[in-house]
Amino acid sequence: MKLLTLNFVSCARKACKSSTSSFPLHPRDAELELVEMEFNPQFLQNMLPKLEWEALQIICNELALPTLPSSTPAASDLFESGGEGSSPAQPTQVARDLHKLLLETTIREGLLVCSNCGHEYAIKEGIANFLLPPHLV
Amino acid sequence: MPGGENDESYEQEHVHDVYEQIAEHFSSTRYKPWPTPHSFLLSLPPGSIGLDVGCGNGKYLSSNPSLFILASDRSANLAAIAASNYPRQEVSVADGLRLPYTDGRFDFAISVAVVHHFSTRERRVAAIESVLSCLREGGRGLVVVWALEQESSRRGWGEGDEQDVMVPWVTRKRKDRSRDQGRGSGEADVGEKETEKTFNRYYHLYRKGELEEEAVEAGGKVLESGYEKDNWWTIISR
Ligand SMILES: [Zn+2]
Numbered sequence: 166m167k168l169l170t171l172n173f174v175s176c177a178r179k180a181c182k183s184s185t186s187s188f189p190l191h192p193r194d195a196e197l198e199l200v201e202m203e204f205n206p207q208f209l210q211n212m213l214p215k216l217e218w219e220a221l222q223i224i225c226n227e228l229a230l231p232t233l234p235s236s237t238p239a240a241s242d243l244f245e246s247g248g249e250g251s252s253p254a255q256p257t258q259v260a261r262d263l264h265k266l267l268l269e270t271t272i273r274e275g276l277l278v279c280s281n282c283g284h285e286y287a288i289k290e291g292i293a294n295f296l297l298p299p300h301l302v
Numbered sequence: 303m304p305g306g307e308n309d310e311s312y313e314q315e316h317v318h319d320v321y322e323q324i325a326e327h328f329s330s331t332r333y334k335p336w337p338t339p340h341s342f343l344l345s346l347p348p349g350s351i352g353l354d355v356g357c358g359n360g361k362y363l364s365s366n367p368s369l370f371i372l373a374s375d376r377s378a379n380l381a382a383i384a385a386s387n388y389p390r391q392e393v394s395v396a397d398g399l400r401l402p403y404t405d406g407r408f409d410f411a412i413s414v415a416v417v418h419h420f421s422t423r424e425r426r427v428a429a430i431e432s433v434l435s436c437l438r439e440g441g442r443g444l445v446v447v448w449a450l451e452q453e454s455s456r457r458g459w460g461e462g463d464e465q466d467v468m469v470p471w472v473t474r475k476r477k478d479r480s481r482d483q484g485r486g487s488g489e490a491d492v493g494e495k496e497t498e499k500t501f502n503r504y505y506h507l508y509r510k511g512e513l514e515e516e517a518v519e520a521g522g523k524v525l526e527s528g529y530e531k532d533n534w535w536t537i538i539s540r
Binding site: 176188210 | 348374408
């Protein structure tokens with residue numbers, strides 16, 4: 166599971182959906198893997214405003230990844246402010262770092278824990294399983 | 303017949319267990335995207351984020367590589383096939399009535415050939431509702447279901463026919479002698495080169511207008527709808 170995904174998933178239980186503590190889910194015993202993905206700065210620029218930045222910070226902190234800026238980077242942080250040249254704006258290191266974090270950093274094995282109900286969802290071979298046991302449905 | 307008190311275990315037996323067992327064969331026959339979902343996905347701007355609920359083998363995950371799609375399927379076997387085919391997107395195992403996504407943040411959603419597998423109207427409406435609740439204000443969801451009106455297909459169903467049906471899926475596979483040894487196989491044709499097995503899947507066949515009715519009952523607005531090759535489709539928003 167990509168870290169970008171973790172910014173959009175919550176506990177699957179109906180009872181948890183209304184609680185703010187069901188998001189984000191917290192990784193536990195996570196084994197991370199870097200998987201190379203094609204870099205698309207335009208995609209990043211459009212994705213940035215959709216992110217819950219604070220949730221992303223929490224996850225980075227829990228996974229002991231480098232600290233993020235304190236607020237969502239602006240679109241202007243993603244491209245070098247070039248001169249008058251006609252060549253397209255070059256992506257910045259910030260853009261490359263975000264790409265690596267959101268799209269290339271994946272949880273290969275581990276658990277995702279809901280801090281509202283404590284339920285643990287397993288991730289195996291990169292695929293999270295959100296099916297609930299009958300007593301939690 | 304569905305509609306009893308245990309609709310979930312009915313679907314477990316007549317939908318989920320079947321797909322789990324036919325996953326590989328099913329996937330090998332489902333590689334060509336239908337035009338409606340394909341062009342719906344192509345109409346979205348780069349960096350849009352959305353869902354593919356009941357993604358099967360993931361044949362829509364490559365329609366538009368500038369999107370980010372959180373795909374899910376109830377079948378772990380199909381999810382594994384989708385994940386290995388389309389690493390750019392995300393694939394999870396999830397139940398359509400218990401989606402693990404945050405409310406109100408997605409630009410789009412598709413659910414193709416999925417909602418017709420829920421065995422009561424209440425559950426079909428709930429399935430549409432759970433897709434709707436993920437959409438942001440202005441986000442659009444495409445739902446495609448099998449039509450009752452498919453006179454031109456080999457099945458020949460039409461208006462007035464029974465809407466709750468079992469549809470067979472026949473798999474043929476070569477016998478693997480080494481794996482069968484010592485196992486009390488109940489199949490009649492042991493010793494033949496191929497075995498044939500029939501799985502029956504439950505479907506609710508939608509009559510004209512029914513999908514829109516359910517979408518409205520789920521709290522959605524119908525933006526557009528139509529018929530394409532034995533299927534009804536509708537585009538909805540919250
Ligand atoms: Zn929970």
